[in-house]
Amino acid sequence: xxLLNIIVQCNRMAVFITLIVVLLGCKGEKNNVSVLxxxxxxxxxxxxxxxxxxxxxxxxxxxxxxxNIDKLAEKAVVFKNAFATTxxxxxxxxxxxxxxxxxxxxxxxNTDRSILSHQLxxxxxxxxxxxxxxxxxxxxxxxxxxxxxxxxxxxxxxxxQGKAIDPEFNVDGSESHREGYVTDILTAYALEFINEKxxxxxxxxxSHKGLHPNLHQDASGMVTNIGEGSFVPAKRHKxxxxxxxxxxxxNAFITPQDxxxxxxxxxxxxxxxxxxxTKEEVIRSRAEMLxxxxxxxxxxxxxxxxxxxxxxxxxxxxxDHGYFYGEHGLNEERRLxxxxxxxxxxxxxxxxxxxxxxxxxxxxxxxxxxxxxxxxAGVKExxxxxxxxxxxxxxxxxxxxxRTSFFMEYYSDKVWPRMVNMGYRGIRSTDLKYIQYTDLEDxxxxxxxxxxxxxxxxxxxxxxxxxxxxxxxxxxxxx
Numbered sequence: 001x002x003l004l005n006i007i008v009q010c011n012r013m014a015v016f017i018t019l020i021v022v023l024l025g026c027k028g029e030k031n032n033v034s035v036l037x038x039x040x041x042x043x044x045x046x047x048x049x050x051x052x053x054x055x056x057x058x059x060x061x062x063x064x065x066x067x068n069i070d071k072l073a074e075k076a077v078v079f080k081n082a083f084a085t086t087x088x089x090x091x092x093x094x095x096x097x098x099x100x101x102x103x104x105x106x107x108x109x110n111t112d113r114s115i116l117s118h119q120l121x122x123x124x125x126x127x128x129x130x131x132x133x134x135x136x137x138x139x140x141x142x143x144x145x146x147x148x149x150x151x152x153x154x155x156x157x158x159x160x161q162g163k164a165i166d167p168e169f170n171v172d173g174s175e176s177h178r179e180g181y182v183t184d185i186l187t188a189y190a191l192e193f194i195n196e197k198x199x200x201x202x203x204x205x206x207s208h209k210g211l212h213p214n215l216h217q218d219a220s221g222m223v224t225n226i227g228e229g230s231f232v233p234a235k236r237h238k239x240x241x242x243x244x245x246x247x248x249x250x251n252a253f254i255t256p257q258d259x260x261x262x263x264x265x266x267x268x269x270x271x272x273x274x275x276x277x278t279k280e281e282v283i284r285s286r287a288e289m290l291x292x293x294x295x296x297x298x299x300x301x302x303x304x305x306x307x308x309x310x311x312x313x314x315x316x317x318x319x320d321h322g323y324f325y326g327e328h329g330l331n332e333e334r335r336l337x338x339x340x341x342x343x344x345x346x347x348x349x350x351x352x353x354x355x356x357x358x359x360x361x362x363x364x365x366x367x368x369x370x371x372x373x374x375x376x377a378g379v380k381e382x383x384x385x386x387x388x389x390x391x392x393x394x395x396x397x398x399x400x401x402x403r404t405s406f407f408m409e410y411y412s413d414k415v416w417p418r419m420v421n422m423g424y425r426g427i428r429s430t431d432l433k434y435i436q437y438t439d440l441e442d443x444x445x446x447x448x449x450x451x452x453x454x455x456x457x458x459x460x461x462x463x464x465x466x467x468x469x470x471x472x473x474x475x476x477x478x479x
Contacts, residue, residue, distance in 0.1 A: 041350065041376055042313040043127075043203045044194075044300060045369075047096065048293060049089065049139065049212040050334065051319030053082065053343040055290065062247040064287045068298035072317055073347050075357045077394050079364040082346035083428065085408050087321035088335050090142045092366055093207070096320070097122040099370030099385035101407065103479075107142050108411040114143025118150070121382060123370035125151025127203050130379050135193045138162075138186050138207030146170040152205075156189045158182070162209040164232035181234045182209045183289075187296030194303055201377070206300075210289040211323075233288030240291065241284040249340070251454035252326040253277055258458040260443040262328065267417055277326025286323075310351065314376060316369065317347040327454070335410050335419055337426055337435045338455055342408065350376070353394055360393050362402050363430070405429035407479045412439050425479070427472050432465075434472045446472075 054060040056069045084092045086102040094107035098120055107113050124134045128151050135154035139162050146157035159168040169176045178185050190206050213230035253274040256262045304310040322341045324330035334341045367387030374381045375389040392399050405427055412423035421439040435445040446460040459465050
């Protein structure tokens with residue numbers, strides 16, 4: 001009888017403990033109601049490597065056909081003045097994910113920052129903590145380590161820089177090899193993730209290999225196998241634009257006359273000019289690479305619509321930085337602070353607010369996307385973020401205190417011979433741009449972007465700008 005009483009008491013205790021666990025579980029679900037409710041938007045973030053701000057149909061490209069990007073832009077907010085604060089792959093990618101400047105998150109260059117990239121405090125991780133189901137698919141490119149990072153339920157990462165044909169992946173911790181064209185494979189993974197049955201909102205972070213060439217990068221960041229043929233479009237698109245000619249900007253092919261940093265003689269490198277500018281074949285191949293990305297975007301948008309998810313899904317389409325098409329005689333040196341490298345495309349679609357489609361002139365930065373998406377998800381942003389939410393602009397408002405300038409930075413590396421000792425800090429305002437080289441003396445640059453939008457006239461010594469220059473330097477010193 002005594003033993004029976006003990007058993008009964010134990011059973012009652014077990015029931016009590018089970019009830020407490022259930023109640024706590026319910027409480028946990030209740031705490032996530034603001035995020036897991038039907039009003040919490042899904043998020044599809046599409047990042048294209050090296051994509052210029054004008055490198056799609058509606059962006060101004062004169063011959064490329066991008067019907068799905070254009071269709072997205074027609075019913076979205078198009079930020080006409082969007083920029084990467086560090087126009088280089090790895091730092092820019094970390095800034096998108098963290099909402100921080102490079103000096104704050106520590107991913108300063110394209111060398112192997114694998115260990116540090118495991119420690120980044122990212123907006124996907126915060127969304128996951130609040131109940132979102134998250135996926136990273138594509139090119140991580142913050143070191144050669146492609147093992148899973150924190151904050152993602154689904155992980156599909158290319159090995160290193162990734163190969164255009166028959167790429168290798170780390171899929172949720174296991175190595176995998178897939179046959180086919182890399183963009184198509186990434187799109188298939190993305191569609192598979194969207195198709196999964198779930199009762200919570202999701203974040204898909206799709207980071208494309210294109211428009212980047214096939215390169216080998218060692219642990220120090222040095223790259224090899226660079227050439228016109230290394231830009232590899234899908235076989236079905238190869239030769240699509242074989243006779244097309246790109247409408248170059250007025251500053252293309254011009255040999256710098258007032259940019260001492262670019263006029264240096266380095267290891268026998270030729271003077272910048274038409275001979276050093278990006279070849280038409282490269283521009284054509286990049287355009288052909290983008291076609292598969294555009295098709296994949298169309299498939300993603302079509303699936304969202306067929307699943308009736310499109311009305312409550314934010315779609316962001318952007319690039320990590322720009323690319324030179326011969327401006328100032330430049331080619332792959334996209335690290336520089338000129339407009340062609342600094343500017344990025346930024347398209348933001350959220351049907352409840354953007355169905356009519358409109359353009360925004362105010363400055364938007366890559367560091368703004370993390371706080372923006374957390375804001376739309378109803379999640380409190382990290383107080384250490386340097387960016388600010390774009391939500392007011394997306395709602396059509398014009399905040400009185402919106403930024404009129406921003407800080408830009410680049411840290412010297414040895415990947416490109418012409419870029420040795422070209423680290424800089426600077427300020428880009430609505431009308432002026434100041435570039436202060438940190439490793440070179442007496443080679444700084446100042447441009448009046450209103451009078452000289454193509455940055456052909458360095459006015460660093462112009463007496464009429466010295467008072468403004470003093471103000472800009474004081475602003476720069478605050479960072």
